[in-house]
Amino acid sequence: MPRKKPPIQHQSKHSGIQNCLGNIQEIDSALLHHEKWLKDIHRSLICDGNPNPDDLQEDGHCLCKFGQWYYKQNQGGLGSNVRFQKLENLHKLMHDKVRNLLVSKTAQSPISMGAYNAFMDNAIHFKLETRKLQFELIEKVCTVDQLTGTWNRHAMSYKLAQELERSIRTKEPCSICLMDIDHFKKINDQFGHQAGDLVLKTISQFFTDRLRKYDTIFRYGGEEFLLNFPGTTEEQLEVTINRLRTELQALPISMPDGSIIHVTASFGIADMVSDIGIEESIEHADHALLCAKASGRNCVCVWKT
Missing domain, CATH: 1.20.120.30 (Aspartate receptor, ligand-binding domain)
Known part of the structure; x- marks a missing residue:
């Protein structure tokens, strides 16, 4: 047998x-x-x-x-x-x-x-x-980023190029969003780097669980993440990101010492179009992110040409 x-x-x-x-x-x-x-x-x-x-x-x-x-x-x-x-x-x-x-x-x-x-x-x-x-x-x-489980920057250029090529071929929009966790350094300073790592993992999982199967999240660096949304205009993405921003703000995160904290994030949105390329599209999202931070953080800004 x-x-x-x-x-x-x-x-x-x-x-x-x-x-x-x-x-x-x-x-x-x-x-x-x-x-x-x-x-x-x-x-x-x-x-x-x-x-x-x-x-x-x-x-x-x-x-x-x-x-x-x-x-x-x-x-x-x-x-x-x-x-x-x-x-x-x-x-x-x-x-x-x-x-x-x-x-x-x-x-x-x-x-x-x-x-x-x-x-x-x-x-x-x-x-x-x-x-x-x-x-x-x-x-x-x-x-893959070993801490958060998201794609890392090595994968980002290749995958964004794939999405841009698909956008050109199908004539469908494609937008990106650069996200930065607000006052992340204070979390590390107050609770330690282990708590900071926990926040990064929790937030990355929060977005991974809520993205569509063909959306992508990358760890851009430090406490910054870049999200890619195929088939989505800047206007549509602004609505989606604002909803996620509100949900994130209400998310309780348990610290190693047993305390509960809430975190917020700032977001910059830009369209990814063929005539300017990927790097410049990311620069646009970065400028929009700086605008969100200058506006008091915990908000969404869209790059306007």
């Missing part, structure tokens, strides 16, 4: 980000185990070595070192990753094919070239897909 696999358990976005580096290293280790397994298989097929009894079992894909790592990871942060899920069928299919080869070898029956090539094609495909998973995690580490 095939062994029962543990259920997939999903982790939070922040937890997944924190585990990325560990997962990258574990994939390296798992692939080393896979390569050793592959050598043992060839030794059994070519050198008349005795096959590992586990490789003759129907659940051999669960028994090998890679399989043990894989099904443990179903509970450890990668279970919800689509590319990770794809590996299961590839890994099982590879073991099914090699089991047939080993059965033929054990029975002293000839192994067809087609069956061997199918197994090797599967093994190569499996390794490539595993490496793609690893590269995906590396990209995530390089482009």
Whole structure:
């Protein structure tokens, strides 16, 4: 009877980000185990070595070192990753094919070239897909802000360029908003940097939970965030941001010492248009943000040409 696999358990976005580096290293280790397994298989097929009894079992894909790592990871942060899920069928299919080869070898029956090539094609495909998973995690580490879980500035230029190109192609508006947390230094000074980090994470999660699936939030630097809103005019965005600003103002944030604080933010909005480019559009949003700060903070200003 095939062994029962543990259920997939999903982790939070922040937890997944924190585990990325560990997962990258574990994939390296798992692939080393896979390569050793592959050598043992060839030794059994070519050198008349005795096959590992586990490789003759129907659940051999669960028994090998890679399989043990894989099904443990179903509970450890990668279970919800689509590319990770794809590996299961590839890994099982590879073991099914090699089991047939080993059965033929054990029975002293000839192994067809087609069956061997199918197994090797599967093994190569499996390794490539595993490496793609690893590269995906590396990209995530390089482009995601480790504290807040938002995209960082390295990712911002690329993603904003994609949205600008889409806006030009579809002739739909695209607006950006630069946000700065008001009096953030006072929070650090009064409660400490741990509290400041907590505020940054809370606010970034606040906006992430309320944005549409195709809106994007980036950590621009320090206590500043840049938000991108495809298909939205400056006027429409002003209404949305004012609503979010009011909700943010009412949001209670628990400090490490048990006290509750409320924070506000200032916002600058600008249109992202092709004739001036991304950098100048961000400059416009920055000027609008300065206007919001000069107007007493906790307000929204829109760049007007």
